[in-house]
Amino acid sequence: MTRARHTPLASLLSRDFSVYNYDRRGRGDSGDHPPYDVQREIDDLDALIERAGGPVLLFGMSSGAVLALEAVARGSEVCALALYEPPFVVDGTRAPLPADYVDRLEAMVARGDTTAALTHFLTDGLAMPPAAMDGMRHTPVWAAWEAAARTLPYDGLLMADFMSGRPLPTDRWAGVTIPVLVGHGDTGEPYMANAAKELASHGDNYILHTFPGQNHNVDPHALAPVLTTFFTTAWAAVQTRL
Structure with missing residues (x-):
C-alpha cells in the first residue's frame, strides 16, 4: 500500500488531530536505499515523529501494525498505539508462512x-x-x-517470525506499556481475528475492539470514530501527567 490507501482515513482524523500519513520505505513517493532492515523503517518513522514534535498517537494496519508495534517496543516516542488486524498466524486456522x-x-x-x-x-x-x-x-x-x-x-x-502457526512470543513486546487498541473485523479471515485476540491478551494495557461488518479492507468511516475516541482519551491522560 501507499499513503493513498489511508487518505480517506487521514481526512476524517484531521478533524480532531494533526495527521501525518506517509509512504513506507520504497513505496509511493518515498525513496529506498539497500540493504533493508526493520530498524531502518523504524528510523524513518522516528524521523517523522521528531518532525511532528512527539510524543505521537500512532496507527498501523496489517504489516504496518506490526511495524508500529516493533517501533514502540524499540523506544519510539509514542503515547498511544492503535493496530488493525496485524496478520499474525498463531494457530492452525490457516497455513503457516512457508519456510522459504x-x-x-x-x-x-x-x-x-x-x-x-x-x-x-x-x-x-x-x-x-x-x-x-x-x-x-x-x-x-x-x-x-x-x-x-x-x-x-x-x-x-x-513478519517471518510471526506467521508460523505458533503462539506469539510473550516477551517480544514486553516493553510496550502504553495504551494499545487492537482491532479486527468480524467478517474477515478467522486467523486475523484470532491473532488480534491473542495479542490483546498480552497485558492490561491492551484493548480489543471488534468492528462489526468489517474485514481486512476496513471502511475508514467505521475506523475513524473508534480511533478518535481512543486517541482522545489517551491524549487527555498524557496531558494530566505533564
Whole structure:
C-alpha cells in the first residue's frame, strides 16, 4: 500500500488531530536505499515523529501494525498505539508462512519477475486462493501493486517470525506499556481475528475492539470514530501527567 490507501482515513482524523500519513520505505513517493532492515523503517518513522514534535498517537494496519508495534517496543516516542488486524498466524486456522517464503520472494524480485512475486505474496503470504489470481490481474489495482512488488520482501522479513502457526512470543513486546487498541473485523479471515485476540491478551494495557461488518479492507468511516475516541482519551491522560 501507499499513503493513498489511508487518505480517506487521514481526512476524517484531521478533524480532531494533526495527521501525518506517509509512504513506507520504497513505496509511493518515498525513496529506498539497500540493504533493508526493520530498524531502518523504524528510523524513518522516528524521523517523522521528531518532525511532528512527539510524543505521537500512532496507527498501523496489517504489516504496518506490526511495524508500529516493533517501533514502540524499540523506544519510539509514542503515547498511544492503535493496530488493525496485524496478520499474525498463531494457530492452525490457516497455513503457516512457508519456510522459504522470503528467499523465493527475493529471488523473484531479483530477476525482475514482479508478477510472480506479487502472486507468491498473495497466495502464500496472504493465503488467497490461486484461482483468484487470473481475475485480479485484470483489475486496475494490479499495476499499482506490481509497482511496489520489489518491497514485498520487506514485509516478509518483518513478519517471518510471526506467521508460523505458533503462539506469539510473550516477551517480544514486553516493553510496550502504553495504551494499545487492537482491532479486527468480524467478517474477515478467522486467523486475523484470532491473532488480534491473542495479542490483546498480552497485558492490561491492551484493548480489543471488534468492528462489526468489517474485514481486512476496513471502511475508514467505521475506523475513524473508534480511533478518535481512543486517541482522545489517551491524549487527555498524557496531558494530566505533564
